[in-house]
Amino acid sequence: MKLPLCRLVWIDGSYVPLEQATIPITTHAMHYGTTIFEGVRAYWNGENLNVFRLDDHIRRFRRSGGFYGISLNHTDSEVSDAITGICRENKLRESCYVRPFYFVGNHGINLHVTPDAPTVMAAFAFPFGDLFEKGGISAVTSSWRKFSDASTPVQAKMGGNYLNSIIATGEAKKAGADEAILLDLSGNVSEAPGENIFAVIDGRLVTPTLASSALEGITRNTILEVARAAGIEAVEQDMTRAEMMSAQEVFLSGTAAEITPVTIIDSKRIGDGGGPGPVTREMMERYTDIVMGRAPEYADRWLTPVYGA
Numbered sequence: 625m626k627l628p629l630c631r632l633v634w635i636d637g638s639y640v641p642l643e644q645a646t647i648p649i650t651t652h653a654m655h656y657g658t659t660i661f662e663g664v665r666a667y668w669n670g671e672n673l674n675v676f677r678l679d680d681h682i683r684r685f686r687r688s689g690g691f692y693g694i695s696l697n698h699t700d701s702e703v704s705d706a707i708t709g710i711c712r713e714n715k716l717r718e719s720c721y722v723r724p725f726y727f728v729g730n731h732g733i734n735l736h737v738t739p740d741a742p743t744v745m746a747a748f749a750f751p752f753g754d755l756f757e758k759g760g761i762s763a764v765t766s767s768w769r770k771f772s773d774a775s776t777p778v779q780a781k782m783g784g785n786y787l788n789s790i791i792a793t794g795e796a797k798k799a800g801a802d803e804a805i806l807l808d809l810s811g812n813v814s815e816a817p818g819e820n821i822f823a824v825i826d827g828r829l830v831t832p833t834l835a836s837s838a839l840e841g842i843t844r845n846t847i848l849e850v851a852r853a854a855g856i857e858a859v860e861q862d863m864t865r866a867e868m869m870s871a872q873e874v875f876l877s878g879t880a881a882e883i884t885p886v887t888i889i890d891s892k893r894i895g896d897g898g899g900p901g902p903v904t905r906e907m908m909e910r911y912t913d914i915v916m917g918r919a920p921e922y923a924d925r926w927l928t929p930v931y932g933a
């Protein structure tokens with residue numbers, strides 16, 4: 625992701641200059657990965673900056689810590705104000721990425737984390753465009769498997785969980801690919817290190833079920849709903865690697881990646897090799913219309929204006 629960060633960051637209700645936002649080396653999260661985060665996008669449409677699906681991000685934010693009994697000591701409305709406020713205070717009038725997070729602070733050398741363990745919440749923002757090349761990227765199937773709920777809760781968006789993503793990403797980059805695709809423990813397709821995956825198989829839009837250890841992505845949910853409303857058959861079902869490799873189209877979805885076509889997997893061209901296919905292009909267009917506020921049927925539900933609300 626691109627730096628630089630905006631000058632002001634939010635910590636537990638105050639806006640402070642970035643260089644003053646430091647934490648002690650004894651912070652529990654530094655040692656044990658006890659940090660919960662969200663990735664949120666806000667889109668500038670020439671008139672206003674709109675945060676996409678803010679309420680859903682806040683719901684997942686709180687729920688992630690809940691799996692571990694880690695407390696988010698701010699109300700939903702305070703978290704909402706932090707996310708919109710960090711954009712406003714930094715006078716952002718361009719599309720940006722916001723990273724709210726909370727973590728266990730000074731809690732000693734202690735693996736017994738209870739709801740009264742001290743936590744700190746912070747948020748920062750930065751202008752942000754495309755994460756990936758939108759004309760299509762290459763991916764490789766990772767030799768690392770996606771961890772499952774048998775080890776740690778997959779739906780907890782927590783620092784420690786991302787070591788699995790980091791090792792898979794490193795392997796993919798070393799192999800010269802743009803991204804990794806992880807299989808679940810039983811060998812079905814799960815997701816990418818920071819994105820969900822969709823494939824067009826026999827004319828249907830398919831994404832792996834949550835039982836394949838995929839994160840319940842907000843973009844994934846958006847795509848399922850919008851595709852169905854547009855008359856595209858969209859289903860959650862197990863996906864084998866062979867089905868993915870022989871799909872007509874494959875794309876990744878995520879707040880950062882938005883909708884990113886995957887045109888090569890394990891050196892094999894996907895579909896007819898002519899770039900993003902028609903379903904992918906249609907979903908990309910619909911998604912852009914929605915986040916830019918050009919789809920009135922979704923604007924009220926999914927867009928939160930930063931200015932003049």
Ligand SMILES: Cc1ncc(COP(=O)(O)O)c(C=O)c1O
Binds near residue numbers: 816880
């Ligand atoms: C592991 C993983 N899967 C999927 C996603 C996509 O989720 P969302 O669409 O909510 O950003 C993300 C990003 O948050 C992620 O980190």
